[in-house]
Amino acid sequence: MAKFPPDRFDGVPESPLRVGAHRSGVKRHGGWIVFAWAALACLVLVGIGVAVLKITDSNNQFHDTSTTAPSISATPGSSSGTPSPGASTSTTPTVAPTPTPLLDPSQINSAVTTITVLNSTKTAGLAANAGGALKNGGWVVGNEGNATTEVPTSVVYYDSSAADNESIALGIAKTLGISQVQQSTAFPSSTITVVLGSDYVSK
Numbered sequence: 001m002a003k004f005p006p007d008r009f010d011g012v013p014e015s016p017l018r019v020g021a022h023r024s025g026v027k028r029h030g031g032w033i034v035f036a037w038a039a040l041a042c043l044v045l046v047g048i049g050v051a052v053l054k055i056t057d058s059n060n061q062f063h064d065t066s067t068t069a070p071s072i073s074a075t076p077g078s079s080s081g082t083p084s085p086g087a088s089t090s091t092t093p094t095v096a097p098t099p100t101p102l103l104d105p106s107q108i109n110s111a112v113t114t115i116t117v118l119n120s121t122k123t124a125g126l127a128a129n130a131g132g133a134l135k136n137g138g139w140v141v142g143n144e145g146n147a148t149t150e151v152p153t154s155v156v157y158y159d160s161s162a163a164d165n166e167s168i169a170l171g172i173a174k175t176l177g178i179s180q181v182q183q184s185t186a187f188p189s190s191t192i193t194v195v196l197g198s199d200y201v202s203k
Contacts, residue, residue, distance in 0.1 A: 023109065101170035108168055110140035115172065116190035120147035121198050130176055130196055133203035137175050147195055154197040157184040168192060177201060 018143055029197050102108070115134065115174040119127035127144040156178055158169035169181045176194065 018108040021093050026092045029169070051122045059109055099164075099167040099170060101174050102164065102167040103174065105140070105171075108164075113162070113165070113168060113191045113201070114142045114189075115139060115192045115194070116143040116145075116187065117141060117194045118147040119143055119196050120149060120151045121196060121200070122150070126200065126202065128194050128195060129202045134172065139172065139175070142190065150161060151195060152178055152199060154178045154200045155180040155182055157182055157193045157195065159183070159185060159187070159191055165191060176203070 041138070117127045117131045117134070119125075119130075127146065131141045131144040154176075156169045156176075158165040158171040158181070160183055166183070168179070172192060172194065173181050176199070178194070184193075
């Protein structure tokens, strides 16, 4: 076979890929770069969408909080939630009134309401002194004697056999200058029992 001198066509590569003056060789990693840019764009779009959703949800919550009015329950028989002018909005505890001292002995039945005066101190004649002061005031004293136990404070005791016994006890206490009045079942033989303590001042 005849041989010819080498020329510019002998430099053509055997590879089927075309390489020209204006065409570069195919880059092996071009597909990965395109995929990376596409993934980055998707992440950016997702981030923007999440941010928009958060802002929208926050605005909705603020709107609901600021525009929701407190509910008012309507009272039975009322057509609106506004309380009626005569309705009471608070409950005041009931306090029992303090009985008024009974100072007129003629208003009591001495046959039913009995009075006893007891001296709990070592001062002799104290019961007779207090009993005399009551008698001078119009009270009927049934018994005068000594208590079995010494007490420092004078007390007028009354039983609960009648509603006005407390008022009678208050009147007797005021006559004798005694400040303590108590209900008690310790003296069943007398309606009102005066126990004189060491603080009692003779009349």
